[in-house]
Amino acid sequence: MKRRLWHFHGGLRLPGHKAESMQEPVHTASIPPQLIVPLQQHIGEPAEPEVEVGQRVLKGQRLAHATEYVSIPVHAPTSGTIRAIEDHPIPHPSGLQTPCIVIDSDGEDEWAELTPHPDYTGLEPSALRNVIREAGIVGLGGAGFPAFIKLNAGPGNVIDTLVLNGAECEPYITCDAILMQEQPRRIIDGLLIMRHAVQARHCIIALENNQPQAYESLREALSDEEKTFIELVQVPTIYPTGGEKQLIKVLTGKEVPSHGLPLDIHMVCHNVGTAAAVADAIHHGQPLISRYVTVTGEAIGQPSNLDVLIGTPFSALLEQCGWRDDQDHELIMGGPLMGFNVASPDVPVIKTTNCILSWPKAAEQHTPMPCIRCGECARVCPAQLLPQQLYWYARAKNFDRVQDFNLFDCIECGCCAYVCPSHIPLVQYYRFAKTEIWAQERDKRKADLARERHEFRQERLERKKREDEERKQRKKEMLKKSQGDKTEGDDNKKATIEAAKARAKARRAESASADNPADAAPAQNNDKEES
Amino acid sequence: MFEAIIVLAVLAVLFGLLLGFAAVRFKVEGDPVVDQIDAILPQTQCGQCTYAGCRPYAEAIAKGEADINQCPPGGETVIQQLADLLGVDPKPLNEEHGEHGEKTVVYIDENECIGCTLCIQACPVDAIVGAAKQMHTVIESECTGCDLCIEPCPVDCIHIKPLEETPQTWKWPAPPLPLEKPPHEASGS
Numbered sequence: 001m002k003r004r005l006w007h008f009h010g011g012l013r014l015p016g017h018k019a020e021s022m023q024e025p026v027h028t029a030s031i032p033p034q035l036i037v038p039l040q041q042h043i044g045e046p047a048e049p050e051v052e053v054g055q056r057v058l059k060g061q062r063l064a065h066a067t068e069y070v071s072i073p074v075h076a077p078t079s080g081t082i083r084a085i086e087d088h089p090i091p092h093p094s095g096l097q098t099p100c101i102v103i104d105s106d107g108e109d110e111w112a113e114l115t116p117h118p119d120y121t122g123l124e125p126s127a128l129r130n131v132i133r134e135a136g137i138v139g140l141g142g143a144g145f146p147a148f149i150k151l152n153a154g155p156g157n158v159i160d161t162l163v164l165n166g167a168e169c170e171p172y173i174t175c176d177a178i179l180m181q182e183q184p185r186r187i188i189d190g191l192l193i194m195r196h197a198v199q200a201r202h203c204i205i206a207l208e209n210n211q212p213q214a215y216e217s218l219r220e221a222l223s224d225e226e227k228t229f230i231e232l233v234q235v236p237t238i239y240p241t242g243g244e245k246q247l248i249k250v251l252t253g254k255e256v257p258s259h260g261l262p263l264d265i266h267m268v269c270h271n272v273g274t275a276a277a278v279a280d281a282i283h284h285g286q287p288l289i290s291r292y293v294t295v296t297g298e299a300i301g302q303p304s305n306l307d308v309l310i311g312t313p314f315s316a317l318l319e320q321c322g323w324r325d326d327q328d329h330e331l332i333m334g335g336p337l338m339g340f341n342v343a344s345p346d347v348p349v350i351k352t353t354n355c356i357l358s359w360p361k362a363a364e365q366h367t368p369m370p371c372i373r374c375g376e377c378a379r380v381c382p383a384q385l386l387p388q389q390l391y392w393y394a395r396a397k398n399f400d401r402v403q404d405f406n407l408f409d410c411i412e413c414g415c416c417a418y419v420c421p422s423h424i425p426l427v428q429y430y431r432f433a434k435t436e437i438w439a440q441e442r443d444k445r446k447a448d449l450a451r452e453r454h455e456f457r458q459e460r461l462e463r464k465k466r467e468d469e470e471r472k473q474r475k476k477e478m479l480k481k482s483q484g485d486k487t488e489g490d491d492n493k494k495a496t497i498e499a500a501k502a503r504a505k506a507r508r509a510e511s512a513s514a515d516n517p518a519d520a521a522p523a524q525n526n527d528k529e530e531s
Numbered sequence: 532m533f534e535a536i537i538v539l540a541v542l543a544v545l546f547g548l549l550l551g552f553a554a555v556r557f558k559v560e561g562d563p564v565v566d567q568i569d570a571i572l573p574q575t576q577c578g579q580c581t582y583a584g585c586r587p588y589a590e591a592i593a594k595g596e597a598d599i600n601q602c603p604p605g606g607e608t609v610i611q612q613l614a615d616l617l618g619v620d621p622k623p624l625n626e627e628h629g630e631h632g633e634k635t636v637v638y639i640d641e642n643e644c645i646g647c648t649l650c651i652q653a654c655p656v657d658a659i660v661g662a663a664k665q666m667h668t669v670i671e672s673e674c675t676g677c678d679l680c681i682e683p684c685p686v687d688c689i690h691i692k693p694l695e696e697t698p699q700t701w702k703w704p705a706p707p708l709p710l711e712k713p714p715h716e717a718s719g720s
Contacts, residue, residue: 447572450575457657
């Protein structure tokens with residue numbers, strides 16, 4: 001039975017430019033003399049290094065471990081010696097430097113001891129997720145979210161459908177397409193493992209209909225038994241159908257709620273590359289240390305797909321693909337719509353590097369003109385937002401209003417900016433607004449913490465003052481009391497002295513009366529009366 | 532005539548009681564405006580506003596004793612938010628209290644620290660750890676950049692450094708504003 005397909009709002013039909021890089025099969029990129037492995041290649045907290053400078057490491061050995069829940073380890077892509085753990089530029093729109101582990105490769109490519117889990121069905125889903133986490137697997141589609149988290153339905157939630165996303169909708173990028181074409185079994189193996197981890201009933205592998213070869217090879221690789229629960233679906237080639245929410249809409253007609261996740265409608269979506277990495281981790285015990293990267297664009301002599309070790313500098317790959325380093329082109333990581341410029345060709349390939357694109361500099365530079373309210377942006381927006389409103393408020397830095405218009409549902413696909421006749425860089429405004437809002441939230445959290453600590457300190461100081469006061473008071477009282485005792489004691493003493501004096505006097509009187517009995521008699525009587 | 536006066540008097544007493552009851556029943560503890568102002572202030576507790584901390588400044592604003600433009604760490608953003616909250620016009624930062632600069636934290640040059648604990652006593656948010664005659668250090672994530680610890684240090688071993696930018700805290704720059712007119716029109720007129 002053929003699945004009924006739906007449409008998402010808007011979108012664009014773009015020239016694909018996919019054929020250029022798919023002329024040749026994937027070949028393995030040579031091992032560069034030096035690899036630069038950033039400690040953070042994922043969303044979340046950076047990993048903590050556990051190797052030392054000068055230490056020899058083997059291929060697949062863990063270099064740094066995860067620190068928090070949303071964190072993931074990194075592994076050595078090849079065997080070699082740790083040259084340094086230092087700041088190095090990474091492929092990030094900021095062009096900032098972050099801590100990286102630099103390895104001098106020894107060319108032997110010697111594997112560390114690996115522990116495969118061939119009988120993964122015997123493992124608990126949570127144990128399986130741990131293996132996937134320890135293998136350092138993140139979503140390879142672009143965002144780089146730790147895959148093990150997305151394989152956890154959470155307590156009380158059921159995952160109905162597991163979608164494998166092979167819809168590589170951005171022009172030029174073909175690394176997923178060629179992976180599906182050449183390694184369909186790896187993808188399906190990974191899918192079966194993921195299916196076990198999330199206990200999904202139904203699986204879908206979705207790819208665009210401009211990749212008939214990939215479709216054929218996947219179809220041939222699926223066994224008859226697997227076909228009963230794995231559905232292979234071709235979706236129309238409309239940008240951005242590869243967006244998670246858009247793909248789910250096309251496949252099921254359901255919409256992921258605003259600010260929600262596919263999990264809220266009992267679905268989960270993973271990239272095909274991630275599935276292949278999961279298969280390697282479980283069946284061979286291999287961590288994520290390499291990936292397919294498309295190197296393409298105008299200034300590239302032989303556009304192609306390469307199997308690249310993580311940490312390989314862009315320049316090493318570009319060299320292998322006949323790159324002409326001229327002034328008219330710049331380098332983009334990702335596609336022409338969602339990618340970003342990289343600061344220098346020395347940045348390393350990271351887990352989320354799907355494509356290195358050489359893009360002409362001047363041609364696309366238009367001076368922005370005022371908005372003419374044509375409404376084209378709203379027509380193409382796949383998230384059904386109002387790009388004009390978002391633009392006005394982002395421009396005015398009215399960050400409350402811009403959130404009222406659901407800025408955070410924007411997937412930054414760039415359709416609006418692409419169609420804008422005034423060439424307004426709309427997505428830049430949304431990215432600007434998003435990071436500003438995050439910064440404000442961070443400041444707010446920090447201020448709240450400072451307020452709490454300050455109040456606690458005030459309270460502590462006051463308590464100390466009060467306690468000092470009380471102690472002083474107590475001391476004073478003690479002193480007073482002991483002084484009181486002293487005067488009392490003095491009285492006693494006086495009394496005893498008086499008594500002693502009286503006795504002495506009496507005795508004296510007695511002895512006197514013995515000498516003079518006439519005087520003594522009345523005194524004796526007195527004594528008797530007293531006693 | 533007489534009945535009307537009685538009815539009105541009874542009503543007056545009734546409503547008086549009702550209002551009296553409501554005043555007791557729905558009494559608001561403290562001043563909610565102070566809390567709202569305090570929530571906007573950056574909580575550096577730096578005292579640049581001439582008050583002993585953010586809360587005293589918030590109280591002064593609420594009483595009308597202080598102006599809304601005395602907080603250099605908050606800068607324009609805080610002034611704008613205070614103006615919105617209090618329904619007054621925003622005004623530029625009063626330069627007498629300092630300039631709004633980038634965020635900083637302090638660090639202690641641990642080779643020079645003599646362990647006098649004076650900075651610990653000065654820190655309004657307990658962000659410095661150490662003990663007498665032991666080396667002190669600043670917990671960077673808790674430091675508000677108020678710089679109050681610098682003055683008391685007898686050996687000047689506390690220094691200011693800008694807050695390091697990471698890919699997580701990096702912000703996209705604001706795009707250039709579009710031209711008001713297309714260039715050919717602008718040059719034509």
